[in-house]
Amino acid sequence: MNLLERELHYPFGDQMPEPGSTFEVAPGVRWVRMVLPFALNHINLWLLRDEIDGRQGWTIVDCCIARDESRAQWEQIFANELQGLPVLRVIVTHMHPDHIGLADWLCSRWNAPLWISSTDYHTARVLCGMGDSAAGGEEAASFFAAHGLVDEEAVAKIRARTSYYSNMVPAVPKNFVRMMEGDIVTIGGRAWRCISGYGHAPEHISLYCEELNVLLGGDMMLPRISTNVSVYAGEPESNPLRLFLESIRRFKELPADVLGLPAHGKPFTGVHRRVEQLEEHHRDHLAELMEACGARALSAAEAMPVLFKRPLDLHQTTFAMGETVAHLHYLWFGGRLQRSLGEDGIYRFAATRAG
């Protein structure tokens, strides 16, 4: 446990559900933990006891990526944990592959509707249909090159990685039920309020149940790792860090003792403190970047080691580049950095003189 984690509280300690089983964390709320084949090696999914149109059953929150191992883990859950009842609904917090990957399979298998924000639904449909401009392809290669990634081998590999998203999200359901900020979703007779969040995905939906004092935070409120906040090739002029910081501030409106159920890590309390930790984390990153860009104009590739001090493989480099551009853009939009485009086609950022 790192220093920051000591400021949070894990009410279940190190207890967690075995693969293929579940663990009750609040009345009618069961924790499912599935393996992911990445550095981030697991995802938390949730089973909520529900009743829709007079039918008893379950609502699933988030799905895992599409692969045989995940489908096998779900089949085990279905056999052992549903008390003979069907899945009635699939809620997806946002369009990233570990959350939406198996939505199509789950919805077809149970003839259940998909509930998701409209923005994330349509983004997922576009990406799974045409390959992924977020993590690979020509668009991504030119985006990273414009931010100073000059290693030709790395750029070539990014250019060649065209079906990154569709491999993990082969399809999404043909229709959906829209969730929006402030909507109340009734699950098992209890009201869950949708809280939209930006900066990580186009329109991430967290769900808060006042009666249970539980927050299904998805990727917007993680206890251990900081949420990925990146600029992507598909929206190269965006300012996602501003959106993210504005979004997480709203979690401080919830009760201080709310139980946070994150998509990665363990259920925790201390959401208010966690918001402050993330604010401090990004404030420190921004200060370090300001200092580095005060000495000379830097491209994102040159500024990346300021934020990421360990060696990175290509996959991590693409994430780190996106995050570095996000921090540079925050300062640029805030007027503290100015951007220039060199004759070499590379963007560089320098401290604003007047500032």
Ligand SMILES: [Zn+2]
């Ligand atoms: Zn995500």
